[in-house]
Amino acid sequence: MKILSTLIATFIFSQAHASQVDPVAVFSTLLSQPIKAFQLDWKVGDRANYDIDMGFIKGTNETLVREKNDRGFWVEQNMDLGFAGQQKAEILFDKNTGQILEFMVNGQPQDIPDSGNQEVIEMREDNITVRAGNFDCVYVKVRDTDSNDVSEVWINPQVVPVSGALKQVSPGPMGTVTMELTSFEKN
Numbered sequence: 001m002k003i004l005s006t007l008i009a010t011f012i013f014s015q016a017h018a019s020q021v022d023p024v025a026v027f028s029t030l031l032s033q034p035i036k037a038f039q040l041d042w043k044v045g046d047r048a049n050y051d052i053d054m055g056f057i058k059g060t061n062e063t064l065v066r067e068k069n070d071r072g073f074w075v076e077q078n079m080d081l082g083f084a085g086q087q088k089a090e091i092l093f094d095k096n097t098g099q100i101l102e103f104m105v106n107g108q109p110q111d112i113p114d115s116g117n118q119e120v121i122e123m124r125e126d127n128i129t130v131r132a133g134n135f136d137c138v139y140v141k142v143r144d145t146d147s148n149d150v151s152e153v154w155i156n157p158q159v160v161p162v163s164g165a166l167k168q169v170s171p172g173p174m175g176t177v178t179m180e181l182t183s184f185e186k187n
Contacts, residue, residue, distance in 0.1 A: 046161035
């Protein structure tokens with residue numbers, strides 16, 4: 001799990017309207033190492049697909065490594081929330097540090113989100129069953145010290161490409177937001 005902190009980084013952007021934990025900050029704190037000590041080991045074509053449940057709004061999210069260039073990796077997230085609309089997020093990650101270099105939503109440049117301040121409340125080895133199967137994983141519960149929101153995430157970046165996320169439960173503006181892995185492809 002040496003690249004745990006960077007593999008989960010894209011998950012924060014998959015719910016643009018939800019209050020989110022920043023896994024990069026969480027796992028760099030957990031591992032007590034700076035993120036720049038890690039290198040991304042992504043391959044073009046790596047992908048993970050998720051179901052999204054926001055109560056009365058349900059949808060899907062496909063996250064994929066679209067391109068590798070001299071600067072890093074372009075990760076694309078295509079979210080379809082049915083009647084609530086569609087969104088395409090594109091994130092350029094520095095291949096050596098995991099730092100976000102560029103962030104666009106529906107073709108429009110965005111400010112790079114602040115990572116916020118997270119406090120790990122609980123972390124343990126776990127096992128979870130999601131639509132994509134049964135997985136050994138790490139369970140992490142995190143509190144955002146600015147908003148006091150608590151989020152949970154189950155991850156296994158050794159098996160699941162891009163974010164490593166198997167499931168995430170976070171507070172959102174209209175209630176709880178749950179994302180669950182449905183399928184993945186690791187090259």
